[in-house]
Amino acid sequence: MILVTGAAGKSGTAVIRALAAQGVPARGLVRRPEQEAPLLAAGAVETEVGDMRHPGSLAQACRGVDAVYHICPNMSPDEQEIGARLIAAAQEQRLSHIVYHSVLHPQVEAMPHHWAKMRVEEMLFTAGLPVTILQxxxxxxxxxxxxxxxxxxxxxxxxxxVETRISLVDLEDVAQAAARVLTDPDLRGGTYELCGPQPLSQADVAAILSKTLGRRVRAEAIDPLEWRQGAEAAGIGGYQLDGLLKMFDYYRQVGFTGSGWLLAQLLGRPATTFEQFIQRLIPT
Ligand SMILES: NC(=O)c1ccc[n+]([C@@H]2O[C@H](COP(=O)([O-])OP(=O)(O)OC[C@H]3O[C@@H](n4cnc5c(N)ncnc54)[C@H](OP(=O)(O)O)[C@@H]3O)[C@@H](O)[C@H]2O)c1
Structure with a gap:
């Protein structure tokens, strides 16, 4: 049995589905009871309700599983505390493997939510348990x-x-790579960057949208201050707002790209292109 944390979110549900497709039993840790039924429908064999910030929740969730796939809540100010608690629970239960859902380029200090993931990676290296990291x-x-x-x-x-290049990756591909590293002992212990096949500019993204949707779509850069007003009106604040603005500024200066080669190796097929992803979204 594999425990998946953050299981009701986008990433967690995709990983649960990918494990179920391979017949691998998974327990999903969710925050709210109403998230249990949809997760069981997605293929989880068991669910556990708990808050990753509360002492005891991760310890309870780790009982009786062999391995854990850890997905911290998105843009969490508690990423490092949650990571430390997860490691302690895995050590106590003598789990055979921890896989951590990190992020591409956690080394970038200018993006605090990336930097926090790097500190968790560092803690994992010294945890004394087999560790695999996906980025x-x-x-x-x-x-x-x-x-x-x-x-x-x-x-x-x-x-x-609109010139900013990002190696967008299909979450379904990421989830299949996650299932692979959880089930193939030869891959244990590695750190794997998971990038899409093309470092697309935002103008490229709009061009692919135009082609695939059959109507003109143009890319437009909005001022981060304008974006900030909209985000604040939508209730986003604090650590999340600050982190997102720093991330946009980093994207503006550097972009966010990497090589897609490794993901294709893990999948044993070419990774999904953005055009294929959009085609999948359009109802037939
Ligand atoms: N989005 C990307 O492009 C991307 C790329 C690379 C890496 N990542 C990483 O992937 C991870 C997951 O992102 P995501 O987009 O899948 O997130 P998400 O869809 O927001 O899912 C997060 C899940 O965690 C749950 N959660 C929140 N706080 C919790 C707590 N205290 N205890 C237990 N559960 C809690 C949420 O439950 P509620 O519904 O109750 O809030 C939700 O189900 C993040 O660490 C992110 O940095 C994301």
Whole structure:
């Protein structure tokens, strides 16, 4: 049995589905009871309700499992404390393997949520247990947040220049790679960057949207200050708001790209292109 934390989220549900497709039993840790039924429907064999910030929740969730796939809540100010607690629980239960869902380029101090993941990676190296680390780039699925606007207005708005290149990766590919490293002992102990096959600019993304949707979509950079007002109005604040603005600024200066070679090796097939991903979204 494999414990998946953050299981009701985008990443967690995708990993649960990928494990179920391979017949690997998984227990999902969710925060709220109403998240249990959908997760069981997605293929989890068991669910456990708990808050990763509360002492005892992770210890309880680790009881009776062989390995853990740890997904910390997105943009969490508690990433390091939760990581330390997870490691302690895994040590206590003598788990055979910890796999950590990190992020591409955790070494970047300018992005605090990346830097926190690097500190967790560092703790894992000294935990005395077999550890594997996955470092996914930004998901293609993030486009869901602006999908309505793309369809309604034909505009793809981003809070950084339209020339910014990002190696967007399909979360379904990431989840299949996760299932592979959880089940193939030869891959244990590695750190794997998971990038999509193309370092696309945002103008490229809009061009692919235009081609695939059969209507013109143009990319437009919005001022981060304008983005900030919208985010604050939507209730985003504190650590999350600060982290997102720093991430956009880093993207503006550097982009967020890497090599897609390794993901294709793990999948044993070419990784999904952005065009294939959009085609999958369009109802047939
Ligand atoms: N999005 C990307 O492009 C991307 C790329 C690379 C890596 N990542 C990493 O992937 C991870 C997951 O991201 P995601 O987009 O899948 O997140 P998500 O969809 O927001 O899911 C997070 C899940 O964690 C749960 N949760 C929140 N606080 C919790 C707590 N205290 N105790 C237990 N559960 C809690 C949430 O439950 P509620 O529904 O109750 O809030 C939700 O089900 C993050 O660490 C992120 O940095 C993301």
């Amino acid at each position: 996914p780039a930004a998901y293609m699925q993030n486009i869901a947040g602006v999908w309505g606007q793309i369809l309604d207005e034909g505009i793809y708005r981003v809070p950084y220049p």
